[in-house]
Amino acid sequence: MSRNADDLVRRIRARAGDAAPRLGLVLGSGLGHLAGAVDGVAIPYADLPGFPHAGVSGHNPQLVIGDLEGVRVAIFGGRAHYYERGNPAGMRLPLEVLRGLGCEALLLTNAAGSLRAEMPPGGLMLLEDHIAFAGSNPLIGEPTEARFVPMTAAHDAAMRAGLRAAAAAEDIALPEGVYCWFSGPSFETPAEIRAARILGADAVGMSTVPEVILARFLGLRVAAVSVITNMGAGLSSEAISHAHTKAMAPLGAAKFERILRRYLRGL
Numbered sequence: 551m552s553r554n555a556d557d558l559v560r561r562i563r564a565r566a567g568d569a570a571p572r573l574g575l576v577l578g579s580g581l582g583h584l585a586g587a588v589d590g591v592a593i594p595y596a597d598l599p600g601f602p603h604a605g606v607s608g609h610n611p612q613l614v615i616g617d618l619e620g621v622r623v624a625i626f627g628g629r630a631h632y633y634e635r636g637n638p639a640g641m642r643l644p645l646e647v648l649r650g651l652g653c654e655a656l657l658l659t660n661a662a663g664s665l666r667a668e669m670p671p672g673g674l675m676l677l678e679d680h681i682a683f684a685g686s687n688p689l690i691g692e693p694t695e696a697r698f699v700p701m702t703a704a705h706d707a708a709m710r711a712g713l714r715a716a717a718a719a720e721d722i723a724l725p726e727g728v729y730c731w732f733s734g735p736s737f738e739t740p741a742e743i744r745a746a747r748i749l750g751a752d753a754v755g756m757s758t759v760p761e762v763i764l765a766r767f768l769g770l771r772v773a774a775v776s777v778i779t780n781m782g783a784g785l786s787s788e789a790i791s792h793a794h795t796k797a798m799a800p801l802g803a804a805k806f807e808r809i810l811r812r813y814l815r816g817l
């Protein structure tokens with residue numbers, strides 16, 4: 551772990567206590583309210599040097615550590631996106647800190663566009679795999695041999711089974727699919743959406759994949775859930791915008807919260 555991460559781990563423990571979180575959570579657009587459901591300590595990113603200046607509306611840049619359904623969790627209310635600064639490793643330090651706090655599992659969330667008619671806005675998708683279509687990688691420049699991270703089973707089978715079971719118990723549809731990472735910040739063209747479908751994608755978005763790669767690099771088990779906010783460009787007559795994403799996310803977010811709470815109770 552970097553000295554910077556060590557330092558932050560000490561600071562965070564001084565404020566939130568020594569107990570290791572059992573699950574880390576990164577909240578995507580429109581999911582920020584979940585941090586408020588946690589009984590614990592909130593630390594603004596501004597107090598954590600090196601944490602991203604989350605500049606995307608719909609995100610709440612603070613780290614919340616505390617209990618949700620009796621399980622100690624660490625919630626990252628904002629993330630760095632590749633499109634903000636052209637840096638795909640903007641979440642490396644926060645995830646190093648999560649690992650340094652003794653956490654072993656990470657659950658990522660995002661807002662995404664659907665490529666499948668049977669997966670409409672307002673629903674969820676569990677990532678079974680992904681395509682790093684943005685053409686970058688957060689481990690570029692990493693000097694150690696550890697950079698050659700196997701990605702064959704990157705999305706953790708046991709976590710996915712637990713999430714599927716929790717969704718079934720809540721009677722919420724949670725189809726699995728492949729998420730394709732576009733850099734953004736412009737949305738895709740209809741031709742790009744058709745290309746993504748041909749490549750085997752079920753949903754598209756602008757985040758998450760760098761964090762999956764970093765999580766595996768750091769030895770964290772990882773799973774990710776998309777909140778479907780729209781159909782991919784050209785697949786519906788609805789206009790695509792960030793405002794629309796933020797307006798639609800709460801629908802799926804409410805379902806995700808029920809699944810998450812059930813999942814945590816089963817841990």
Ligand code: HPA
Pocket residue numbers: 661662663664732737738754755756779780781782783790795
């Ligand atoms: N494309 C990329 N990112 C997104 C979308 C989309 O259609 N919807 C929400 N985030």
